[in-house]
Amino acid sequence: xxxxxxxxxQATEKLLAQYGFHGLSMQMVAKEAKVAAGTIYRxxxxxxxxxxxxxxxxxxxxxxxxxxxxxxxxxxKQQFRTMWLNIWDMACHSDAPLxxxxxxxxLPRRNSxxxxxxEKRMFAKVDTMFDQGKxxxxxxxxxxxxLSVLGLEPSACxxxxxxxxxxxxxxxxxxxxxxxxWDAITKHK
Amino acid sequence: xxxxxxxxxQATEKLLAQYGFHGLSMQMVAKEAKVAAGTIYRxxxxxxxxxxxxxxxxxxxxxxxxxxxxxxxxxxKQQFRTMWLNIWDMACHSDAPLxxxxxxxxLPRRNSxxxxxxEKRMFAKVDTMFDQGKxxxxxxxxxxxxLSVLGLEPSACxxxxxxxxxxxxxxxxxxxxxxxxWDAITKHK
Amino acid sequence: xxxxxxxxxQATEKLLAQYGFHGLSMQMVAKEAKVAAGTIYRxxxxxxxxxxxxxxxxxxxxxxxxxxxxxxxxxxKQQFRTMWLNIWDMACHSDAPLxxxxxxxxLPRRNSxxxxxxEKRMFAKVDTMFDQGKxxxxxxxxxxxxLSVLGLEPSACxxxxxxxxxxxxxxxxxxxxxxxxWDAITKHK
Amino acid sequence: xxxxxxxxxQATEKLLAQYGFHGLSMQMVAKEAKVAAGTIYRxxxxxxxxxxxxxxxxxxxxxxxxxxxxxxxxxxKQQFRTMWLNIWDMACHSDAPLxxxxxxxxLPRRNSxxxxxxEKRMFAKVDTMFDQGKxxxxxxxxxxxxLSVLGLEPSACxxxxxxxxxxxxxxxxxxxxxxxxWDAITKHK
DNA sequence: GATGAATGAGGATTCATTCAT
DNA sequence: GATGAATGAATCCTCATTCAT
Numbered sequence: 135x136x137x138x139x140x141x142x143x144q145a146t147e148k149l150l151a152q153y154g155f156h157g158l159s160m161q162m163v164a165k166e167a168k169v170a171a172g173t174i175y176r177x178x179x180x181x182x183x184x185x186x187x188x189x190x191x192x193x194x195x196x197x198x199x200x201x202x203x204x205x206x207x208x209x210x211k212q213q214f215r216t217m218w219l220n221i222w223d224m225a226c227h228s229d230a231p232l233x234x235x236x237x238x239x240x241l242p243r244r245n246s247x248x249x250x251x252x253e254k255r256m257f258a259k260v261d262t263m264f265d266q267g268k269x270x271x272x273x274x275x276x277x278x279x280x281l282s283v284l285g286l287e288p289s290a291c292x293x294x295x296x297x298x299x300x301x302x303x304x305x306x307x308x309x310x311x312x313x314x315x316w317d318a319i320t321k322h323k
Numbered sequence: 324x325x326x327x328x329x330x331x332x333q334a335t336e337k338l339l340a341q342y343g344f345h346g347l348s349m350q351m352v353a354k355e356a357k358v359a360a361g362t363i364y365r366x367x368x369x370x371x372x373x374x375x376x377x378x379x380x381x382x383x384x385x386x387x388x389x390x391x392x393x394x395x396x397x398x399x400k401q402q403f404r405t406m407w408l409n410i411w412d413m414a415c416h417s418d419a420p421l422x423x424x425x426x427x428x429x430l431p432r433r434n435s436x437x438x439x440x441x442e443k444r445m446f447a448k449v450d451t452m453f454d455q456g457k458x459x460x461x462x463x464x465x466x467x468x469x470l471s472v473l474g475l476e477p478s479a480c481x482x483x484x485x486x487x488x489x490x491x492x493x494x495x496x497x498x499x500x501x502x503x504x505w506d507a508i509t510k511h512k
Numbered sequence: 513x514x515x516x517x518x519x520x521x522q523a524t525e526k527l528l529a530q531y532g533f534h535g536l537s538m539q540m541v542a543k544e545a546k547v548a549a550g551t552i553y554r555x556x557x558x559x560x561x562x563x564x565x566x567x568x569x570x571x572x573x574x575x576x577x578x579x580x581x582x583x584x585x586x587x588x589k590q591q592f593r594t595m596w597l598n599i600w601d602m603a604c605h606s607d608a609p610l611x612x613x614x615x616x617x618x619l620p621r622r623n624s625x626x627x628x629x630x631e632k633r634m635f636a637k638v639d640t641m642f643d644q645g646k647x648x649x650x651x652x653x654x655x656x657x658x659l660s661v662l663g664l665e666p667s668a669c670x671x672x673x674x675x676x677x678x679x680x681x682x683x684x685x686x687x688x689x690x691x692x693x694w695d696a697i698t699k700h701k
Numbered sequence: 702x703x704x705x706x707x708x709x710x711q712a713t714e715k716l717l718a719q720y721g722f723h724g725l726s727m728q729m730v731a732k733e734a735k736v737a738a739g740t741i742y743r744x745x746x747x748x749x750x751x752x753x754x755x756x757x758x759x760x761x762x763x764x765x766x767x768x769x770x771x772x773x774x775x776x777x778k779q780q781f782r783t784m785w786l787n788i789w790d791m792a793c794h795s796d797a798p799l800x801x802x803x804x805x806x807x808l809p810r811r812n813s814x815x816x817x818x819x820e821k822r823m824f825a826k827v828d829t830m831f832d833q834g835k836x837x838x839x840x841x842x843x844x845x846x847x848l849s850v851l852g853l854e855p856s857a858c859x860x861x862x863x864x865x866x867x868x869x870x871x872x873x874x875x876x877x878x879x880x881x882x883w884d885a886i887t888k889h890k
Numbered sequence: 891g892a893t894g895a896a897t898g899a900g901g902a903t904t905c906a907t908t909c910a911t
Numbered sequence: 912g913a914t915g916a917a918t919g920a921a922t923c924c925t926c927a928t929t930c931a932t
Contacts, residue, residue, distance in 0.1 A: 155429075160903080171918085171919065276499055280490065283484070283500075291476050295468060300439075300468060311473065315507060322511055361892070361894065364927095369928080539922085550924080554896075558923080654874060655874065661859045670850045685843060692885045700884060738914085742908085
């Protein structure tokens with residue numbers, strides 16, 4: 135990807151995290167990216183397009199990070215735990231400042247089927263894990279979207295609160311929370 | 324509360340749900356509320372204050388709805404189920420269009436201690452429930468914020484996806500999901 | 513008409529005459545009219561609307577001036593001469609600087625039927641004169657639009673050249689030109 | 702003339718006719734002419750110069766067309782009729798889309814004496830005709846510019862209205878109009 | 891208290907022009 | 912000569928806020 139385009143996307147992400155959705159001006163982005171205002175329009179249709187593309191850009195990053203160090207042949211619990219912590223780390227360390235969902239979720243997005251399809255493909259490994267767990271009879275027989283809400287979403291939610299200082303989560307509590315999420319998605323006699 | 328102030332808040336909520344955060348102008352609010360633009364400034368410091376107060380306004384509504392039909396002497400599981408469904412209903416039926424969290428969560432808010440305190444008081448019944456469950460030995464020994472993330476947050480998350488059409492949740496699946504959330508917060512030998 | 517609206521229209525006319533069509537900015541208009549930039553948009557949809565309305569505004573002025581001091585019971589030749597000179601005066605003295613057709617003609621205009629109708633009504637007296645002349649058998653039997661092009665348009669054309677300094681027209685030559693236009697529209701054995 | 706320069710001029714003329722004066726951008730011209738934006742600046746100082754040169758370019762074309770098929774030894778009336786119809790055809794058929802005066806007249810132009818001189822030379826044949834007619838005692842004794850306004854300008858004016866659909870001019874009416882213009886410039890006892 | 895006309899700073903976007911390749 | 916990416920000033924327009932009535 136062009137150097138400039140990359141810089142513009144990163145500037146946008148940073149400023150979005152810092153100043154929120156409104157209060158993001160094209161001039162600010164230009165300045166932060168060390169690019170002239172007009173240059174942005176070589177790479178992006180308009181402000182909306184910039185935000186759309188940022189959404190996709192981040193989604194790619196997230197899909198990548200999310201499934202880092204996860205192999206199909208790891209025990210399910212370990213796969214799950216790894217993903218859970220991947221999410222937690224992303225949202226906490228915020229090397230990519232917007233992943234901090236909540237802001238990301240609210241980026242304007244194309245709601246096209248292609249977009250939906252893309253998201254599916256990106257999170258294929260998550261699906262595989264859930265499917266495997268259900269085939270095993272270890273996981274509850276629920277739609278993967280629901281399992282995701284039960285098992286992984288809390289990681290992002292809690293991380294956001296943790297970062298905002300609403301709760302402080304000790305290492306011990308963190309482990310207990312992961313187990314609780316596991317409890318949510320697994321069957322109990 | 325003054326009739327005008329109430330009308331302004333409701334107009335703001337409606338327009339916010341419809342047009343999103345940016346794309347909400349004071350003139351629009353004035354028109355929708357059938358009030359002169361200047362009048363808004365009798366009741367609200369400025370645009371930020373309007374949004375802050377709207378946040379509080381809605382929070383009050385949510386706190387109310389959330390604990391509707393919940394009594395301390397109901398069995399814990401029933402208390403929990405009722406709250407869970409209260410959240411689900413709010414987010415799905417959207418009689419108050421913004422509760423649909425995601426938009427609400429991202430309202431700018433004062434992060435003052437008073438604000439935090441207010442939220443605490445509002446959700447006192449939730450805390451009571453969790454405290455009771457932990458005292459019983461029935462719930463996991465985790466911070467109430469964490470229990471909330473595990474047990475109740477999924478209701479809002481899922482409802483949002485349901486409304487957006489990302490998943491369709493049958494009545495049966497809904498019950499199973501509630502049980503799964505219960506699994507998340509309760510102890511298992 | 514509101515004082516401000518009037519001032520904006522006059523400023524626009526002046527600047528348009530001076531700087532031409534491009535090179536007319538809303539800020540310039542605002543400054544010239546001693547009005548804030550935003551104020552223009554209370555009275556005019558956008559820049560196009562401003563120009564449209566200016567067109568109508570001027571058209572009204574022209575229709576008025578054109579037939580000043582013309583009565584139905586004057587001899588036809590005198591009616592004609594008066595109108596001819598009214599046009600000449602307008603274009604030369606430019607109390608209203610844009611009448612100087614050529615610039616006026618090229619204002620963007622709504623080409624709606626209402627617009628056409630309006631123009632018709634405005635120039636009704638001209639039509640009456642031509643109709644009368646044709647009924648008398650004094651004028652050639654041509655469409656009024658054609659008679660207008662032959663008899664009156666040259667007044668504006670010549671005036672423009674006169675103002676631009678392309679020709680200098682003496683009083684004597686002026687009278688001869690009027691007669692020549694009369695020759696163009698009247699029958700000759 | 703360089704192939705590229707020619708293409709640029711033609712692109713400019715086409716786009717000018719289509720999009721009007723503002724709404725003509727150098728990028729558009731470049732694209733239409735299949736030339737890089739920077740290339741325009743090899744042949745033209747700046748945008749103004751491009752328009753100036755276009756003016757001259759068209760003027761040459763007009764001067765050429767105007768006097769096509771006109772010989773000094775044709776009877777005066779026939780010379781006049783031929784020129785009149787040349788103008789009519791140009792403005793109607795618009796093989797060169799801008800000749801449609803009204804747009805052409807308003808091109809920015811250098812008002813230098815050289816420019817004026819050039820125009821003179823271009824329209825020399827018209828002058829010759831008028832001079833001849835005055836020498837004969839057949840034409841009125843008026844400045845050639847005035848005779849031009851009386852005799853030829855109406856052709857362009859009417860053609861513009863014809864094209865715009867304001868009037869429909871039958872072949873018969875056309876001939877009558879030519880005669881009327883002849884009446885305007887010739888002496889009557 | 892209420893109004894809404896007026897303000898003008900600030901936003902997104904365009905576009906003439908330059909210049910390294 | 913030719914290119915077209917990059918520039919950034921200038922454009923049109925919006926909108927939070929004020930204030931005379």
